Amino acid sequence: MTKTIQRRAITIALLTVAARSLWPIDANPLLFFYDIYVTRRIAGGGSGVVEGDDDGMMSSRRAFPPGSAPALEGKTAWITGASSGIGAELAIQLARAGIGRLVLSGRRRGELESVARMCREASASASASGGRGTGARPVVRTSVVAFDMSGGPDVLDSAVSDALRDAPSIDVLVLNAGRYQCQPAMDADLDALLPELMRINFESPVLLARRLMREDRWREDGRGHVVVVSSLLGRGTTALNSVYSASKHALGAYFLTLAAEERSWLRVDVVLPGPVDTGLWRGTSSSAPAIGLPPLHADDRSKMSVRRCAQLIISGMIGPNSLFYETWVTNNPGLLWVYLASYEPNTFRLLTNIVGSLRLDIWRKRGEDALYLPTLLLHLWECIKEWFRRLLISHL
Ligand SMILES: NC(=O)c1ccc[n+]([C@@H]2O[C@H](COP(=O)([O-])OP(=O)(O)OC[C@H]3O[C@@H](n4cnc5c(N)ncnc54)[C@H](OP(=O)(O)O)[C@@H]3O)[C@@H](O)[C@H]2O)c1
Missing domain, CATH: 4.10.280 (MYOD Basic-Helix-Loop-Helix Domain, subunit B)
Known part of the structure; x- marks a missing residue:
């Protein structure tokens, strides 16, 4: 009897220790450990610490260090939704890491211009601080292509032409622009909002990528990399996010199918972030408010910092595609949630x-x-x- 009680107590203690040590993991384990490898081992120096990092357990970790991404060095990335939040932070961190050229898109030209300026500053200071391989690196070149993702096929056509006029070719397309929706699935105004949300979050990213791949001759040249910023709600579902979740499911499904068909030349990374601390929830960072959500009433406490989210996305981008075609980027209980949804x-x-x-x-x-x-x-x-x-x- 005493032995049984002892055994149970030990099992409970071990389970508690295991749960406490696993809880702070904030990405699927492959990505989590690869990120540690990239940011500590490859960087190997002290150049990547970002001041004021507020990621709790991650505070002792390095942000994405300069020169640690030879796979991106000198390349051109086109980021949609770069005027705020995850897209803006991605652009800045890519600039620090050594990307050669950035094309930034969104609707707000003013914000895009200021993100472009921050990217050039980040790139210049990374070069000056002399991270690995940053010796004679030129400062990142930036251009802004402002357009509305809900604008229809002609708008997307001219966005692709503008992007390719500014940059000779695009190596990586980051499909990040998106709009959130939070309201019951039977709400009357969803009739009108549904087509717009599907257009911004699903139809336009797909059409934009298809047009770019054709215009920039990705298949002919045997190259191409698309990073799709989906959501945990692109894997599981929950009350209040019916159309948002449907649009993200559709987005992931299209690109994972495309990746399976065109494996010989196309790399697709589908990223599923959990809650991230951006203005998306309230619509405060974007010119269009989140649909259905009264302003200033979203709960912030469980959200990942935007800096950590962008860092993990970049780690996935430069890692081996065979490991990272779909990555989960979220604090717990989000990670547990997506494991349950999947398995x-x-x-x-x-x-x-x-x-x-x-x-x-x-x-x-x-x-x-x-x-x-x-x-x-x-x-x-x-x-x-x-x-x-x-x-x-x-x-x-
Ligand atoms: N924050 C999260 O918790 C979270 C979680 C999972 C997934 N995500 C996804 O991450 C992506 C980025 O979101 P975020 O959190 O960084 O939010 P955010 O700060 O609101 O950024 C959204 C971006 O999308 C752009 N955008 C929105 N509507 C657009 C339109 N009609 N045409 C062109 N651009 C448009 C916005 O630019 P303009 O306003 O200048 O047009 C803005 O740059 C979204 O796809 C979102 O679904 C976010």
């Missing part, structure tokens, strides 16, 4: 239904987009108390 769909469905109904209830009662686990548990506790109170009243 244990029935348990996932059960849990996501419970969490989803709590999230829906909080959205209806308080107008908040609750993602933080303790907030959801607290709400569950309130619901249980309310249920008991009603039960007591009905029996008295």
